[in-house]
Amino acid sequence: MKKTWWKESVVYQIYPRSFQDSNGDGIGDIPGIISRLDYLQKLGVDVIWLSPVYESPNDDNGYDISNYQGIMNEFGTMADWDRLLEGLHSRGMKLIMDLVVNHTSDEHAWFLESRKSKDNAYRDYYIWRDGKDGKEPNNWASIFSGSAWKLDETTGQYYLHLFSSKQPDLNWENEKVRREVYDMMTWWLDKGIDGFRMDVINMISKVEGLPDAAGEGKYNDGGKYFMNGPRIHEFLQEMNREVMSKYDVMTVGETPGVSPDEASFFVGEDRGELNMVFQFELMDIDSGPEAKWNVIPWKLAGFKQIMSKWQYELEGKGWNSLFLNNHDQPRMVSRFGDDGKYRKESAKMLATLLHTLQGTPYIYQGEELGMTNVRFDTLEEYKDIETLNMFREYREAGRSEAQIMESIYYKGRDNARTPMQWDDSPNGGFTTGTPWLKMNPNYVHINAKESLEDPDSIFHYYRRLIELRKQHEVIVYGKYDLLLEENDRIYAYTRTLGEERLLIILNFFAEPVTFHLPDNVQYNGAEQLIGNYEWPAEANLRGLELRPYEAQVLKLK
């Protein structure tokens, strides 16, 4: 595969509201981030992805943008942002910004104009329709519960909002909208940023006529008509031609619901669209058929099958993104590892996986400390709009409060959004005031200060994994081959580049288990590159006892 810097990089995602507060108002901010740049440099990450810092009424914590070219007051000023970029660049790190252009805030100047009258110059910037028989124009459900349409009294028409009613969808059919977006992107690129993470970018093209979705509910999933729509590739190629191709920058598109086949259109190296996509197959592994909130247990067989499918199908065609959590997902150690007795071992095991597959790893803030999910006693302590809307909807449908709280504990987005745990002082060194979302009480023993001091910590393990990627090309570019497909306790695979061969062995559970290297894999000795347990000098790979959550990366001779 062609070599590029973004394939060789490790990305670190910052959710600014929860990273570091600098002025005691309980809200993380840009000066706070600047004060932690040395920490990030020590970890060794190459690129920072900053979740939205633009002006926003914060209905969805910044994913509802009212001005793309201004900084949210609570986060600081444009001068602060300039200092952040400068601070990163001077340390040899890069910055990618979140691009949220499927929708704006309903407080964006375009929408304020658009809603004024049917013949306003901005009317066609959004998706307006007449109602049908006194009801919404179609039966689509919003991803954040209820209908995807809202009636606007001023003109008596409805507007489409796939997410919150304060996030009206832009009309990408309108050439002027696309021009505005490209100009805005160019403006940021000219300020010197290094790329974009593109929010729900595969939802920008909707099927003409916006047909009703299938289903028995009052509102149903219309994904078929707005995900990977008819003009999506045309729009992305146009964006690439008009904007991205003029800069040496990276792009990663968030694309819920894509299969590897579809993904290869987005990231195929000769397609001129995106560098990588975030796909969610693994994130859906424990979602029941009705919704993500109906949790079903995940199994290692399914886990391996999903990871392997993406490794094999994009090989030689396009590049994978690798992540096990983000600001919308539960904490990885609580979900796929053990956040109790084996927290450290299992967090390191999962980190080993993340950093030894083919693709670009993304670390979500706090993951490098082994931060865990949280359980707040009352709904009032939760802030996330998706969680709160879901609670209301399920209560109305007759589900018990206790049952809904269990779903929230398992899947709620606030699990990822509790503030960073810097030390064991009150509020974990995140703020001197009252945090906007309560801290996870375990900050007293899970925090950065403790991790930095302990040479055996999860933090230092991540630092070493990131370093290894710089030393061994095979980790970046090597071909992936799954071993022991049928084994339901162990995930093992090789990575091969020319003469270089790595063997990765992961025990996914607390029970010890024996590993047998298949006979067709020849070797004359194995050298440990990294592992979460010591490597015995005389180990035999044809009958190796693995300890709880053991992870080993071996160079085969």
Ligand code: TEU
């Ligand atoms: O998320 C897109 C998305 O599909 C999410 O709704 C996701 O499926 C859900 O959060 C899982 O619980 C992006 C952003 O990452 C998210 O934070 C925003 O709320 C959303 O878009 C709207 O901009």
Ligand code: CA
């Ligand atoms: Ca602040």
